[in-house]
Amino acid sequence: MSAPAHASAHHAPSGFWRKYVFSLDHKVIGIQYYFLGLFSVFLGMSLSLLMRFHMVNPEAKVSWFAKLWPTAAAGGIMTPELYLSLMTMHGTIMVFFVLTTVPQSGFGNYFLPIQIGAEDMAFPVLNMMSFWTTFLALVVMVSAFFVQGGAPLAGWTAYPPLSGAGRITGPGEGMGQTLWIISIAIFCGASLMGAINFIATTVDLRCKGMKLMRMPLTCWTWLVTAILGLLGFAVLLAAGVLLILDRVAGSSFFLPSGLFISDQIIANHKGGSPLLWQHLFWFFGHPEVYIAILPGMGVTSHLLATFARKPIFGYKAMVYAVLAIGFLGFLVWGHHMFMSGMNPYSAMAFSVLTMCIGVPSAIKTFNWIGTLWGGKIHFTTAMMFALGFVSLFISGGLSGIFLGQPALDLYFHDTYFVVGHFHMIMGVAAIFGMFAGTFYWFPKMFGRMMNETLGKIHFYLTFLGVYGIFTPMHYVGIVGNPRRYSDFSNVEYLAGVIPVHQFMTYCAYVTVAAQIIFVVNLFWSIRKGPKAPVNPWNATSLEWTIPSPPPFDNFAGVHPVVYHGPYEYSVPGVERDFIMQTDAPNPVPAEG
Amino acid sequence: MLLAPVVWILTVVIAYFFAAKTWWFPLPINQHGIAYDEQFTRTLVVTGVIFILAQFALGWVIFRYRDDGGRASHSHGNNKLETLWTSATAVLFLGLVLMGTKIWAGVHFDEPPADAIPVEVLGKQFAWSFRYAGPDGKFGRTELKFINDAGGNPFGIDDKDPAGKDDIVSASLKIPAGKPIKLILHSRDVIHNFFVRELRMKQDIVPGMEIPLSFQADKIGVYEVPCSELCGLGHYQMRTTMQVMSPDDFEKWKQQQLANK
Numbered sequence: 001m002s003a004p005a006h007a008s009a010h011h012a013p014s015g016f017w018r019k020y021v022f023s024l025d026h027k028v029i030g031i032q033y034y035f036l037g038l039f040s041v042f043l044g045m046s047l048s049l050l051m052r053f054h055m056v057n058p059e060a061k062v063s064w065f066a067k068l069w070p071t072a073a074a075g076g077i078m079t080p081e082l083y084l085s086l087m088t089m090h091g092t093i094m095v096f097f098v099l100t101t102v103p104q105s106g107f108g109n110y111f112l113p114i115q116i117g118a119e120d121m122a123f124p125v126l127n128m129m130s131f132w133t134t135f136l137a138l139v140v141m142v143s144a145f146f147v148q149g150g151a152p153l154a155g156w157t158a159y160p161p162l163s164g165a166g167r168i169t170g171p172g173e174g175m176g177q178t179l180w181i182i183s184i185a186i187f188c189g190a191s192l193m194g195a196i197n198f199i200a201t202t203v204d205l206r207c208k209g210m211k212l213m214r215m216p217l218t219c220w221t222w223l224v225t226a227i228l229g230l231l232g233f234a235v236l237l238a239a240g241v242l243l244i245l246d247r248v249a250g251s252s253f254f255l256p257s258g259l260f261i262s263d264q265i266i267a268n269h270k271g272g273s274p275l276l277w278q279h280l281f282w283f284f285g286h287p288e289v290y291i292a293i294l295p296g297m298g299v300t301s302h303l304l305a306t307f308a309r310k311p312i313f314g315y316k317a318m319v320y321a322v323l324a325i326g327f328l329g330f331l332v333w334g335h336h337m338f339m340s341g342m343n344p345y346s347a348m349a350f351s352v353l354t355m356c357i358g359v360p361s362a363i364k365t366f367n368w369i370g371t372l373w374g375g376k377i378h379f380t381t382a383m384m385f386a387l388g389f390v391s392l393f394i395s396g397g398l399s400g401i402f403l404g405q406p407a408l409d410l411y412f413h414d415t416y417f418v419v420g421h422f423h424m425i426m427g428v429a430a431i432f433g434m435f436a437g438t439f440y441w442f443p444k445m446f447g448r449m450m451n452e453t454l455g456k457i458h459f460y461l462t463f464l465g466v467y468g469i470f471t472p473m474h475y476v477g478i479v480g481n482p483r484r485y486s487d488f489s490n491v492e493y494l495a496g497v498i499p500v501h502q503f504m505t506y507c508a509y510v511t512v513a514a515q516i517i518f519v520v521n522l523f524w525s526i527r528k529g530p531k532a533p534v535n536p537w538n539a540t541s542l543e544w545t546i547p548s549p550p551p552f553d554n555f556a557g558v559h560p561v562v563y564h565g566p567y568e569y570s571v572p573g574v575e576r577d578f579i580m581q582t583d584a585p586n587p588v589p590a591e592g
Numbered sequence: 593m594l595l596a597p598v599v600w601i602l603t604v605v606i607a608y609f610f611a612a613k614t615w616w617f618p619l620p621i622n623q624h625g626i627a628y629d630e631q632f633t634r635t636l637v638v639t640g641v642i643f644i645l646a647q648f649a650l651g652w653v654i655f656r657y658r659d660d661g662g663r664a665s666h667s668h669g670n671n672k673l674e675t676l677w678t679s680a681t682a683v684l685f686l687g688l689v690l691m692g693t694k695i696w697a698g699v700h701f702d703e704p705p706a707d708a709i710p711v712e713v714l715g716k717q718f719a720w721s722f723r724y725a726g727p728d729g730k731f732g733r734t735e736l737k738f739i740n741d742a743g744g745n746p747f748g749i750d751d752k753d754p755a756g757k758d759d760i761v762s763a764s765l766k767i768p769a770g771k772p773i774k775l776i777l778h779s780r781d782v783i784h785n786f787f788v789r790e791l792r793m794k795q796d797i798v799p800g801m802e803i804p805l806s807f808q809a810d811k812i813g814v815y816e817v818p819c820s821e822l823c824g825l826g827h828y829q830m831r832t833t834m835q836v837m838s839p840d841d842f843e844k845w846k847q848q849q850l851a852n853k
Contacts, residue, residue: 081825155822161799162782162824169717169782170824256800258736260748261717261781265736274783274798308657314669339785339821341798344700348693355685362681363674365646370673372653374665379593379658387654391599394646395606398639401685407631407692410699411617411792414785414820463598471606475615480789482820485828491818493789497615570664577663 012552022132024124025552029131030110031445036135037102040093041431042515043142047090049512052505054078054086056498058487072150072171081171083486084153088172089145091156092180095288096187097138099430103295104229105134105194107437108222110445112198114543115216117207117560119553122200126193133190141183144176152177155484157285160254160277161261164246165269168262181244188237191229198226207542209562213319214581216541216566217312220319221298224326225291231330232287239280246272253277278340282333290329292426294322296433297364297393300386302566303436304368306539307383308375309577311567313367321360321367328357338406339413347406354404361397365390376570380537381455385436388463389429395467396425399474414484417477420470428466435459438522443536447549448529454521458514465511472500540580541566596655603647607640621790621811621836624698628792631692638684699793704806708772711765714747715777715784715797718826720817721746724760724846732756739780760849765834768842769812777803785821788834796821809836 013019023029053060058078065073072082109127113120121127144151153172154163158180167174202223206215215223245251246269254277255269305312312318334342334350368390377383399421402408412418442450476497481488488494488501535544542560543550560582568579609615620626657664712723712731725731732753739748749756767773777786777797786805787794790813795805819830837845 079825080828084822084825084827153825159783159822162822165782259781259799260736260739263741272800274800309659309664311666311668313667314671314674317669317674339794339796341796341801341803344696347696347700351689351692352686355689356682358685359678359682363678366677367669367674369646369649369653370669372650372657374667375653375657376659376662376664377593377654377657379595384595387595387650390650391602391647394643394650398643401639401688402632402635405631405635405689405692405696407628407695408635410696410794411628411632411789413794414787460594460598464602467602467606475609478617479615480617480787480818482787482818484822485818487828490829490831491816493618493816500615570666572666 022128024120024128026109026113026121026124026127027445027550027554029127030106030108032131033101033106033109033134036131036138037098037106037434040097040101040138044090044093044098045512045515047086047093049508050078051083051086051090052508054083054486055488056502056505058489069150078486080486081153082150084155084484085145085151085172085176087484088153088155088180089141089151092141092184094427095156095292096184097134097141099292099426100191100229100288101134102434103299103430103437104198104222104225104291105130107218107299107434107441108198108225108295111441111543112219112222113201113205114546114550114554115219115541116202116205116210117542117555117562118201118205119555121197122205123197126197130190130193130197133186133193137183137187137190140179140186144179144183147175147179149174149176152180157281158243158277160243160246160272160274161256161259164243164254164277165259165261165266166247168264178244178247181240181247185237185240185244188233188240191233192237195226195229195233198222199230202226207560207562210581213316214562214565216298217301217315217318217322218295218298220322221294224322225294228287228291228294228326228329232284232291235280236284239277239284242280243277275337275340275342278337279333279342282336283330285336286333287329289422289426290325292430293433294325296389296430296436297322299433299437299440300368300389301364301371302541303382303386303440304371304390305567305569306440306537307378307380307386308372309378309569310371310375311565311569313370313373314363315565315567317363318367321363324360325357328353328360332357335404335406335409338409344406351404351406355401358397358401358404361393365394365397380439381450381452381459382436382439382537384456384459385432385439388459389432389436391463392424392429392432392466395471396421396423396429399424411480412477414482415477416473416481416483419483420473420477423470423473424466428470435462435518440537441543442522442525443532444543444548444550446526446529447532448525449532449536450525450529451521454517458517458521461514461517462511465507465514468507469504469511472504476500538576538578540564540568540578542581545580545582593654593658596651599647599651599654603644603651607644610636610640617792618790620792621809621813621815622807623810624695624807625790625792627695627698631695634691635688638688642684699805699807702806704774704804705772708774708806709767710774710776711767712747713765713775713777713786713797715779715786715819715823715830716746717781717824718819718830719746720763720765720830720832722762722765723747724762726758726760726850728755728758730755732759736780758850758853760846762849764832765817766842766845767809767834767836768839769836770808770810771839772806772808775805777805782823783821784819784823784830786817787820788815788817790815794820809834812836812838
């Protein structure tokens, strides 16, 4: 089966810059995205750790806070504005530079072309530009910490007028907020380039025999995610440009007349609508949730079949469910705005559509369990994370049934119930998808195996840790705990939830510590892990037919031909318990 | 496999705290709140049953179908089952949302009775103000240039307008029990949110908009109003109270305010 190593028909570039930095190779770009995401996830996680510390120790004096933030943490005590800056940057970095980049741009870049039998992405130069534009966006975003006033405090949703009226609404709302919007606009550009590339690649570069309905579910989710990105980021880009204009050019897209901020009459703005921003933002923002989670669903489906040694239960239903989620994902943005003051009649439409999107999500869950049913499950670390994904997806999905009802949102809007819900489903479930992908594809990407013992310790600590952090958020949400509070001592009824917050903070410490095990495992394995065979998991898709790591042009000049669907496991009458997609139509049992 | 009992134990612990109501809502103080709690309970039961069944099923397949060296069964799915669970989920989820529509309609579609007491609510970074029309039943004209927070005029009431002379301005909300109230929500700077847990109600307050919110509170008491939409660095301390008084006490309070003017 395996192609001879280093027999590339196309020669890899030899110079350092072309090979590792401004590379056109989708595999290098995928790894670049992966490490950009890894840096970002640690940055975002550190910010959340500081937040969790501050929430339960609002009065604490920490000397190095004062060194890091001489004004915002003067004397070592974190100010509320610093807390909100950390919160804003945590959300922004996690959503854009982790959840959007790693599952799609990282793994998708590396494995989409290989899984469909292509030599590279359709537009390699665009691909490179997309990565470096993302990198630029990250640099601009992080620089917001270092300008006067610090990072913005308006949250990752940046609702105007708080985000639009300038410095007078708070520290961080000057240069920091402007840089934030510029970074987001740049990021939108990068994502648009990536989306076009993914779509073109999937449509045009599938190898012979790779019909759409033979694509691994990962490819389906990357395709649908790319379409969501194309339509969603275009709107966010427009919204971002309008918000910048409001801030620096005196326009009034989002700022109404009659503002009186910080003892000043704001006379130069008239006629704008704060709700317009929310509509535009969530028109992107809700599909963004699916941008984050769909690739994780794809990876989970792919892994459950592989490690249960069973065909995926209801492949077609899975594909249609992904398409339905993608389509409906554009019709439900208003459920973020039930309390916003928009026409209350529209809430009825948005809530019914929101419940509709629960149906394909439920189909996925049923089919995952159906896939496992009757299987022979191999508990690799990759599989553990895929199973963890299913558990978290169930938990995080069901709390959405509360929030999707405008009637119940009358209480839960902007409480910790919401924070728990979206962290569970969009945050940690998606991150479990990334861990699953990492453990599964690491052998192909780096040519070595990761350590399974460390992997399992990391899995259990993380699994228990995230449940420990995010489940209690639902409980305190029921008590009515508002989100985005830097300190709970001003509201009397919150006295009872402070011990719960303490528990969550301890769980956060454990979870963060567990991530060190992952990083050690990752870097140790890159250098010292045992050499990976071509197909360590006995999987069927095309990446497992080529050397680990693959040669520059993937298939060494050979054009693969596909004869089978992606999940032919344990086929009766076939000796080996899997049929590779490229195996001959009537496979003769053979050792590959 | 260890993961199966871990999933089961987590499921039991999580479900326990929902069932035991260890951390819970305060008691509702009106009919809407009672209806709200019923809808919440319905939703909790439906999602709770699905949650427990799904997590237990996940644990079960992990436990039952671990690799024992044998061969997995071969199946590409089952369209009948697929149709069954798709329709079951659709009916359950849509049924739930439709059952909740009356509650939403009660808050937002029904016009408040003509005798509802109007109260203007002003949100600003980072405090609340409430305005009552006074004996003439009319709110005085306001203008931005008359705003004087330190002088007790956060609304910017024009003191040349006779209708404004008797307006009562308060830093906390006082309302009579059992009477319909109509709040008119304003913000003068950024978005805030008016939230009273015991009313089971919240509403964003958006600059440039006048948003009505009607309700009735039946139980005398003092209830907290924490701002529930991020409004800046003082968001966490933007708090006031809603005091529900007997109608007599409310009248007395109003007279007192007028006497102090």
